[in-house]
Amino acid sequence: MEELTFTTLIAVFEEMFGRWLFWGMVVAAVAVTLLYVYVLIRDHSVSWRKFLLAQLAMPVGAVAAVIFVFAVTDSGLGDMGGPIDVIVLLGVAAAGAVGAAILVYTVQSLVAPPARET
Amino acid sequence: MTDSRDFTASRRAFLGLAAGAGALALAGQGGPARAQLRTNAHIVILGAGAAGTALANRLAARLEGARITIVDGRAQHWYQPGFTLIAAGLKPADYSVSTTTEWLPDGVELKPEYAAEIDPEAKTVGLAGGETLSYDYLVVAPGLVLDWDAVEGFSLDMVGENGIGAVYAGPDYAAKTWAAMDRFTDEGGEAVFFRPATEMKCAGAPLKYTFLTDDYARRKGTRGATKITYAAHSGSLFAVPIVNEKVRMLYDERGFDVHYDHVLKSLDPGRKVLTFDTPEGATEIPFDFTNVIPPMRAPEVVRQSGLSWADRWVDQGWVEVDQHTLRHRRYPEVFAAGDVAGVPKGKTAASVKWQVPVVEEHLVAQIAGDTTDASYNGYTSCPLITRVGRAMLIEFDYNNDLVPSFPGVIAPLQELWISWLMKEVALKATYNAMLRGMA
Structure with a gap:
């Protein structure tokens, strides 16, 4: 377990999703994160109105992430067999929720900068 | 200091999730x-x-x-x-x-x-x-080498027809076996599984395929019309006693008929009958679907x-x-x-x-x-699939001791989704990394 290297992990993920899908997702995640940081720095503050809408996107992101993982792995909710399965599933859902929130917030900020807000 | 090391290890296992865990199973x-x-x-x-x-x-x-x-x-x-x-x-x-x-x-x-x-x-x-x-x-x-000739009446050109499968024979034969299993589970009948009396590669594979056939029959609603028999070559289903007991319990739950001390002698494709050597002499078991696994030798x-x-x-x-x-x-x-x-x-x-x-x-x-x-x-490690979507991650050594890679995180004898994820999506990449000498 101590010997799990970064290269091994990368190879494993490439295999899971296919090389292009995996790196496409990495690029998309990095781009969205960078844009999120960009709008935060540009606006000097968090817009709580935008944040509210972003929060509403979280359940959608959570469900989408879980459906995606089930589809890729030929499995479903009924296959949860123990606590670790639930923890992993919640982790997947949490990642999807946070990702969706960041994406929605960033898109709003790019489309409607603070100056144009009323 | 051991505390912090344990924490790091479990956190790393968690971060790796299914992918990392799969790599670790082989690591x-x-x-x-x-x-x-x-x-x-x-x-x-x-x-x-x-x-x-x-x-x-x-x-x-x-x-x-x-x-x-x-x-x-x-x-x-x-x-x-x-x-x-x-x-x-x-x-x-x-x-x-x-x-x-x-x-x-x-x-x-x-x-x-x-x-x-x-x-x-x-x-x-x-x-x-x-x-x-x-x-x-x-x-x-x-x-x-797989000693197909040792199974009287059988030849590889039969695979895929008349309910005869041979998963071990290669990728194309495994695909033909799926075609036969798919047809069988559409209608039901008698499925018979077994393993050879020699040492063999992945002793869990015959058990897995029995579970999988059962699972497909249940999903298709034909389990009621299906009889599943497992003919063990010795007095147990698996050589590691603690694993054997777990498999015995699961086989019982799933309603499989289990015979012990049955070693395949011949297959009659016309009559659709398997003949086993047993301590009481030759015994015939009829089949509508089977997975032929021959003796294995150097x-x-x-x-x-x-x-x-x-x-x-x-x-x-x-x-x-x-x-x-x-x-x-x-x-x-x-x-x-x-x-x-x-x-x-x-x-x-x-x-x-x-x-x-x-x-x-x-x-x-x-x-x-x-x-x-x-x-x-x-x-040795065996992600023992118990149905599509679940497996037990079984790891053991010469002493028949369980040697789990993730003690306290992934229970070795529990049917888990995460163990299935390892088998289905993470093991091949880890195997490939191993081939390159990287894992």
Whole structure:
């Protein structure tokens, strides 16, 4: 377990999703994160109105992430067999929720900068 | 300090989630990292399967100036742990197929033909084409042969028809077996599963396929019209007692008929009957679907070489090696790894993962005039699929002790989704990394 290297992990993920899908997702995640940081720095503050809408996107992101993982792995909710399965599933859902929130917030900020807000 | 180390380990396991965990299931010692040793030794590796290819990569990275020759007549490399997934209709046949050459490092010479003769006294290997190779060190890793002829009445051209499957025979046969299983579970009938009485690769695979057939019948609503029988070759379903008890309980829950001390003798495709040798004499069991698994033995070239055990597995011919060092007990410059090694456990890719670094350490130490404590403990891992979507991650050693990679996180005898994720999406990548000597 101590010997799990970064290269091994990368190879494993490439295999899971296919090389292009995996790196496409990495690029998309990095781009969205960078844009999120960009709008935060540009606006000097968090817009709580935008944040509210972003929060509403979280359940959608959570469900989408879980459906995606089930589809890729030929499995479903009924296959949860123990606590670790639930923890992993919640982790997947949490990642999807946070990702969706960041994406929605960033898109709003790019489309409607603070100056144009009323 | 142990607390913080434990925390790091479990956090890392968690972060890796399914993918990381799958890698970890196969994970043993890390990749080669030490300074290169200079030598002009000639190392011959017989077999470019999992063990031979991984060793070629690791030795090429460890040794400078060594001449490494790998001998294998098969142009295709097969990812054998994928056969069960192909035979369950979850992956296409080409999922398990790559080429022998794509995994081999520069500087390693491939002889694309089979060995015809090994002379450990003269330290030579004769190739099928007539060439003779002299070696300083020999690694015997040609895998094993499936003795189909030992099943009377059966031939491989029957696979896919009349409810006859043969998952072990190769990726295409695994796909044909899925076609037969798919048809069978559409309607129901009698399914009969078994394993050979010889040592075999992945002793969990026959059990998995029984579970999978049951699962498909349930999903299609034909389980009520289906009878499932498992005919064990000995007095148990699995050689590790604690695992055997768990499988026995699950088989009972699933409603399988279990027979013990049944060894397949013949198959009658016309009457659709399997005949087993039992202590009470020959017994016939009718079938509408079955998965033929023949006796397994060392390749003929090994059995003729004088390298096999003389007093153990005499009908199978596995190489006489020390079970901890994998060094031949009579020829110290000869090692064996993978399926052909005459050790009590471990004809799986997971075992190869743990055997290869041990052979590497002993070989390199010997070249350097040194010794090493590197030791193989019999580690084997089996993600025992119990249905599509769930598996039990079973890891054990020579002592039949469970040796879980994630104690307290992934319970070894629990049917879990995360263990299924490892088998289905993470193991192949880890296997590929192992071939390259990176894991």
